[in-house]
Amino acid sequence: MKLYCLSGHPTLPCNVLKFKSTTIMLDCGLDMNSTLNFLPLPLVQSPRLSNLPGWSLKDGNAFLDKELKECSGHVFVDSVPEFCLPETELIDLSTVDVILISNYHCMMALPYITEHTGFTGTVYATEPSVQIGRLLMEELVNFIERVPKAQSASLWKNKDIQRLLPSPLKDAVEVSTWRRCYTMQEVNSALSKIQLVGYSQKIELFGAVQVTPLSSGYALGSSNWIIQSHYEKVSYVSGSSLLTTHPQPMDQASLKNSDVLILTGLTQIPTANPDSMVGEFCSNLALTVRNGGNVLVPCYPSGVIYDLLECLYQYIDSAGLSSIPFYFISPVANSSLEFSQIFAEWLCHNKQTKVYLPEPPFPHAELIQTNKLKHYPSIHGDFSNDFRQPCVVFTGHPSLRFGDVVHFMELWGKSSLNTVIFTEPDFSYLEALAPYQPLAMKCIYCPIDTRLNFIQVSKLLKEVQPLHVVCPEQYTQPPPAQSHRIDLMIDCQPPAMSYRRAEVLALPFKRRYEKIEIMPELADSLVPMEIKPGVSLATVSAVLHTKDNKHILQPPPRPAQPTGGKKRKRASDDIPDCKVLKPLLSGSIPVEQFVQTLEKHGFSDIKVEDTAKGHIVLLQEAETLIQIEEDSTHIICDNDEMLRVRLRDLVLKFLQKF
């Protein structure tokens, strides 16, 4: 059993598991941190961005000034943003049988895999994951395609040139594999390969293994996966949450008794408690708005935004903010808000019960109804007519490199009355802000990451007790900036095995058993013999038939009558040689009784020695040694076959034959 690690990002995993005869890809995350190296794509012409000076080498050489621009001491690539794909060289991805998707954030690289690697398998995901994943992809494609960029920078990727560049461009890894965003056509094609599954549904893969999605409590339709054969169980935990937010709670019990537990997708900000962060978010929002400033919340169109809107629903009236408009701008805003209301069976119990009242499960419906929350596909069109300040705007993309958020950063960045509040934990907020410097607006970092923290992981592992834990290497040591925080790492016994990008792990357990069916007529012919209470044995001679990972014992064919012909026998006609078998022996030899028997039969001067594995009986006179061990007995004598046979028969008296 092997694990091929195609992504080094702990929360955007992409691993391939070879288990029995199957090749299973676990998630398909896309690392978008690469986009932070690019200049933002402004929706509206930005004189500031277009007038940024080109970057030149120390010696004044300016051959890169078309590709690289400088802003407040940072250098950015002036080109369409590109993404860092999972490893495609480590394993032939056309051999992947299935892809299991855990949640909509972990499927963003799917089109790259399904459309460009010769992949012919099936993708399994829950319906909300697919629908919301589609929205995320659609939004991403829309953000990038609606700001066409004539220029495409590639010179800087040259290895010799790259090392001349300043950090972080210099240190960017595998830039040659970075790719532009996929198209909607590719998205549609990729999504068409998905087969929808429900929680606890058992899916057979070629009869070899069974995969089952379990609720992981992190997002709508988010799942952990159980991959099991008859005697082995691998659990794949990715992006789980034990907090009470909108999704169905996490199913922990089904993870018990795993041989291997692959653990990914823990919280990215283990020191920030989501509740405190929500409090911080509300306080800063209110403080800004009360002072007449605007609040910008860069966010994804689904996920935490639902919980934030719910908190604000409860908070705005009490904080006297009822008259402040809330805008949600995304090409998929409408679909996201509506989808959230229709996946009732994927929601937590409280929200499910609301559906039967009937009420919309999320209160943002009421916010929309009362005109407190308005949503628009983009800043163009209706929004520009309705726009009123001070206001709160939720919009993407959290990287601040594309999407409507770029416009608001340009618009509001100059006033210290305004605030940008980062709630998504995926990007470093300082790096995200770098191309907007100097910036007057206030920046607040309240990352809300509801995924498991290390205390919860420790409790979870104690509860489910896997034999082995496998996790990204980042989880096996404290964060580099807080090396003393030994509480911020996985602490389990035996220590977790760690992986990093482009590594192949041999998982630390051997398969010992395989289930074999026995045909009824063969079973009928068996004559079991009870060798001790509750244990019966029978010998069996049969043909092992293996097809589609199913093994069946069939009765051996009757010996064919010799035909006498000279026809060459076909291989399949070969009949196994049925030798006359010696009887099988079982039981153990009680040494004291054995010695007494020897004495009765005239052997004297017997000595018994204990050894690590059993006993040695020394017949000093006969110069013979009988070595009795758990599963063997040896009689060592000096070329005296008579004596050996005599002794053998005495030994056999203590054993059962069948």
Add this chain to the structure above:
Amino acid sequence: MDPECSRLLPALCAVLADPRQPVADDTCLEKLLDWFTAVTEAGSSLLLLQENPCLVELLFHVLKSQDLSSRILSFSLRLAGIFAAQEDCFQYLQQGELLPMLFGEVGPLGGAAWTAPAVRSGWIQGLRTLAQHPSALHFLAACGAVDTIFSLQGDPSLFVASAAGQLLVHILDLVMRGPAEGRRSPQACDWPACAQKIVGHIEDSLCSTDIPQVTQALSVLTTAFGHCHGLWTQGLWVRLSPLVARLLEKDPVPASHSLVDLLLSVARSAPSSDRDLWETLAQTLSHLSPTQAGPLALGILKLQDCFIHRLPKDRRDSWSSPAQSRAGFILRTCSAAFCHLPSGLTLWILGHPVPQVLRTQAFGILLQPLACVLEAAAQAPGPPGLLEGAAADSMMVDTLLSSKSACVGLLCCALAHLGLLQPLPQRPSPWPQAPLLGAAVTILRLCSGSAAPTSDVGGRLCAILVGCGRVQRAALDFLGALSQGTGPQELVTQVFSVLLEYLVSPESSSMVLKKAFQATLRWLLSSPKTPGCCDLDPHTQLFLRELLPVLQKRLCSPCWEVRDSVLEFLTQMTRHCGGQAGFRQALLASEVPELTKQLLRDPESYVRASAVTATGQLSSWGLCATPAIPECPGAQQESLLVELLHILSTDSEGFPRRAVMQVFTEWLRDGHADVAEDAERFVAGVLQAASRDLDWEVRAQGLELALVFLEQLLGQRGSHCPYAVALPETAPPGVLDQALQVLCRVQLFEFAFRALFDCDRPVAQKSCDLLLFLRAKAAPCGSSQEAGDSPNVASVEATLQRWQAGEQGQPLGYLEPGAVVALLRSIDLEGLRDTLAESSDHVEKSPQSLLQDMLAAVGVLGENEADCY
């Protein structure tokens, strides 16, 4: 006993003895017992029983009846105990063999009723009351009660078990305090048999391997040393201390909590010259685990209180500080407690103070967990003797790291114990203020995760403590307590920095934040003033500049507890520093005043109340939100007054309205500019709003405001000291007339008279006091004939009578000053005051009423049949 009660008693006894008429209310039986106790204390029990034979009959009946409730049986046992407490009555009851039947083996003791805990409890309490004289002792011995008491010590009912232990101590004390006490040697060999038996039982229990039994013995001894002051306790300790010391040889020490209680009890009562005791204490300290030893260490360090009276009397009389006065008070109480004892005994409680070595050892135990933390978190090996005598030992480290609960428990206890010691006069000296400050700061940093210890122990401590709210709260409390001392500037800077870290951190829970604000306030108020300048020192000013943005953010917190804590902090800060330029500048440059004002409309009533207090305080210092219209500086202030009046008249919750009344009273008292501008209109408006309020506290506060107004018009009341003799000071006639006119215009009398008949007694009392004060000022010795001079007095009196009867709908109308004076003279305010001073149930509390109630409850009294029951 009054004849009416005697008349009702037979009927009551019949009811009690009748199982078909259950007494519904247990408290009636308790009251009845209280009454019988009072009656027997006042007179002869024997006479009582002879005059009321129904009582003895009741006791006999109870014994015979099979189906009586356990409550009545318990009551009867206790009642018999009350009667038998007097020796002659005891003999009387003995003649009838009543007592053995009640308390002996033939009584409830052997029957089914004994399964009820109430009966067992009644049996013990009956004996406890009865055991007052030598005859009782003989009786106890004869009926074998002591053995039963022994067994009841392990009763499943904790009340019974505890009462059994106390009864044993009482019997022991009674036996030993007999007439022979003076002659009896402290040595236990010649003690009476009963005492020997009890002590033998305690000895057996102490040697037992059964821990509950050891605990029982220790509890009995703790009670004995805590409550009995006879010389015999010394002998008891001499006899039992070896057994107690032997408990220390066991590992783990059994019943350690009880052992600590006992040792402290002995230490507080026994002669302190007993070196063995100090040695036992020292041994115990070293044998107990760090968690168990903490309370003992604290107890030892607090022991100093007991020895204060060793000072010569002439020095005691000259004590003036509060701590000294307190010590003097303790001493006087002690003296009073011992004055009835034979002379010389007072000397017995005198002794040497706790040996310094022991105190050092005890202090070391309290300091050790903190020393351990300091050492573990130190970046480099610190200077030796950081906490002298408390170097972190491996056992302490093991305890701290053994589990989160052990670590948290130990640190919280150490911090709490040290926090308790800090303000005491007998706290160890020198007090290691600087290391303690360092330890508190370090613990807080470990809890927040901001400390970066390099050692392995430090790293593990950090992992255990990070985010632990309990330790954070304890450490913040302790840090606040340490503000009373000084510290090196560098440490003080660290203190402010860690406090700011907590105030800023979104991870601080609301409770932690509250504690952080409290600690910050204490440190800010104790920070040194710049010499020659009344302003804040530069460090504090710097801190304030960083603090105010935090306050702004916290005032917008979605958690109401947080908003409330900030407002409380702001109020206190403004109260103490409102006049200091640095504070004023920083505050006015921030948005805090504006945000505070916005919270007057907060959805949470507690927050609104705190916002009212805060804005009131800010406004008093001219720090309220800057005027919206620059050319009209008064507009904003006036709007605050209007806004507060609006809250007073419309807020649905009581807390904000009470807060408004308090602010208004303060404003009036301090001569707030906007109030002083037209105080008359202000008072009239406030009283009008307060008089309609449903909350009695608002009305009572209205009277407080009225009183302030009165004092401003007529001059101060006499000294506030209740014992000072103040001569009535009348106001000069001219001033008086004018004042009365004003009071009439603001309708203060209507308010006060209405309050006089308020259904809530505190309001009525306050009003009565106010009117009495007014009468003393206005009409001290005029003749009551003047009352008729005013034409509308009669109608006013009629209205007042209706008010008194509960019909308060009709207004009083405009009152002339003359009529007021007349009214004040005509109303019997003193009588009213006395009536109000009685508790509300004084009529119903009489024994007669009690008996009637009990009879009425079961329908025996015919005239009450149509009662609301």
